[in-house]
Amino acid sequence: MDTCLLAGRIMIESGSEMARAEDTIMRIATNSGFPNAQVFSTVTGIIMSIPDKKNAQVTSVSRRNIDLEKVSWVNRLSRNYADHKITLEEFFGQLQTLDNAVPYFPFWLQVIGAALVSGPLMAIFCNNFYDIGLTSVIGAIGFAIYYIINKYLNIKFISEFFASLLIGILAVLTVRLGMGHSVDDIIIGSVMPLVPGVPLTNAVRDILNGHFVSGPARGIEALLTAAAIGFGIAFVFRFF
Amino acid sequence: MIMIIKIFFAFIATIGFGIIINIPHRALVVAGLIGVVAWLIYWGLFSLDLGLALSNLVAAVAIGILSDVSARKMKMPMLIFNIPSLVPLVPGGQAYQMIRTLALGETAQGVHFLTQVIEITGSIAIGFLIAELLNKLWKNLKVQRTVN
Numbered sequence: 081m082d083t084c085l086l087a088g089r090i091m092i093e094s095g096s097e098m099a100r101a102e103d104t105i106m107r108i109a110t111n112s113g114f115p116n117a118q119v120f121s122t123v124t125g126i127i128m129s130i131p132d133k134k135n136a137q138v139t140s141v142s143r144r145n146i147d148l149e150k151v152s153w154v155n156r157l158s159r160n161y162a163d164h165k166i167t168l169e170e171f172f173g174q175l176q177t178l179d180n181a182v183p184y185f186p187f188w189l190q191v192i193g194a195a196l197v198s199g200p201l202m203a204i205f206c207n208n209f210y211d212i213g214l215t216s217v218i219g220a221i222g223f224a225i226y227y228i229i230n231k232y233l234n235i236k237f238i239s240e241f242f243a244s245l246l247i248g249i250l251a252v253l254t255v256r257l258g259m260g261h262s263v264d265d266i267i268i269g270s271v272m273p274l275v276p277g278v279p280l281t282n283a284v285r286d287i288l289n290g291h292f293v294s295g296p297a298r299g300i301e302a303l304l305t306a307a308a309i310g311f312g313i314a315f316v317f318r319f320f
Numbered sequence: 321m322i323m324i325i326k327i328f329f330a331f332i333a334t335i336g337f338g339i340i341i342n343i344p345h346r347a348l349v350v351a352g353l354i355g356v357v358a359w360l361i362y363w364g365l366f367s368l369d370l371g372l373a374l375s376n377l378v379a380a381v382a383i384g385i386l387s388d389v390s391a392r393k394m395k396m397p398m399l400i401f402n403i404p405s406l407v408p409l410v411p412g413g414q415a416y417q418m419i420r421t422l423a424l425g426e427t428a429q430g431v432h433f434l435t436q437v438i439e440i441t442g443s444i445a446i447g448f449l450i451a452e453l454l455n456k457l458w459k460n461l462k463v464q465r466t467v468n
Contacts (some may be wrong), residue, residue: 095341100397148343148403152396159395185339196336197407200329204359205413209325223340268416272333273340275410277403284445285399288452306415313416314423 083172084108084117085139087154088126090179092141094150097282098123099289104158108171111162123294143234146278153178187227194223194273202269206262214260215269222247223273237308240274244312247271252316267313276305330359330408338404347400350390355405358383362409372436377443377450379409384451402448411440 129136198219286295334355387401
């Protein structure tokens with residue numbers, strides 16, 4: 081049961097959809113000999129019980145960050161367990177190490193990823209090939225700021241707000257200094273790494289699967305993120 | 321020429337987003353390819369004057385089906401391929417214009433862009449729904465065939 085809950089918690093924390101997390105928990109329980117286990121999960125916690133035993137267990141999901149590598153690892157481990165390649169104890173131990181593991185891609189590579197997202201996307205969206213370099217740099221800076229503030233403050237929306245505020249200011253400044261051509265295009269591109277793609281997709285999929293508690297909750301998460309980014313940009317337009 | 325550069329850029333942007341959300345490195349290239357296909361479909365249909373909604377819808381269906389296929393081939397969760405390849409379709413430009421015009425007090429323009437954003441996101445969501453439906457149908461067909 082601990083294994084089930086830990087697996088479920090890691091999956092929800094790392095940004096999996098609810099159906100997959102519940103499915104994985106049920107599969108682990110079935111393979112451990114409890115096919116009639118009951119799971120109730122939301123974005124903030126999981127409740128699980130096995131009917132033959134009287135007590136149920138709860139685990140809360142307090143932090144949320146996006147790390148799809150972990151989701152796929154839990155998936156693979158549970159497959160291995162189903163094929164009897166690993167025992168329950170090994171499974172639990174590997175989950176614990178996974179829970180404490182550092183992300184596979186280091187910080188600088190993620191910043192480069194942000195640069196790769198912002199520049200090329202700007203060119204696709206706006207047909208502007210002149211500002212690609214500048215947009216990449218500003219997008220990378222914005223993402224780095226977001227990451228650092230998020231690490232220390234742990235309030236996602238504030239870090240997004242400051243990141244987009246900074247992106248706006250940088251875009252206006254560089255264009256005023258004559259380095260860039262179009263403020264609009266630079267901002268569009270640089271903001272892209274912050275876009276809430278995962279919560280949005282998960283919200284849609286959760287609602288489709290009938291998780292009417294988690295789906296809208298995720299949708300609100302996505303909406304708040306978008307609003308934070310929008311406020312940051314709107315701020316810039318008010319004062320510059 | 322510009323076309324080739326754009327295809328390349330769609331590939332790079334998808335991979336970049338994949339790095340940000342930390343998908344397994346084996347899946348990066350596949351996700352990038354799905355992103356390119358989706359963007360090509362969107363762009364092709366859009367330049368045929370079929371409208372924003374339809375082109376986004378078809379592209380989203382393509383993403384859904386392709387990611388399901390590759391998820392089963394590579395034995396990884398589907399959303400690893402789903403999310404990064406969605407990136408070239410995101411209505412970033414329209415969302416930005418909406419914020420800008422609203423912040424500057426041009427409400428009518430802002431509402432115009434807002435409806436566009438809703439149109440695009442809605443059609444992407446419906447596209448995923450259709451893809452899910454097709455995948456389930458396909459699975460059921462397969463099961464029936466093996467039973468018979």
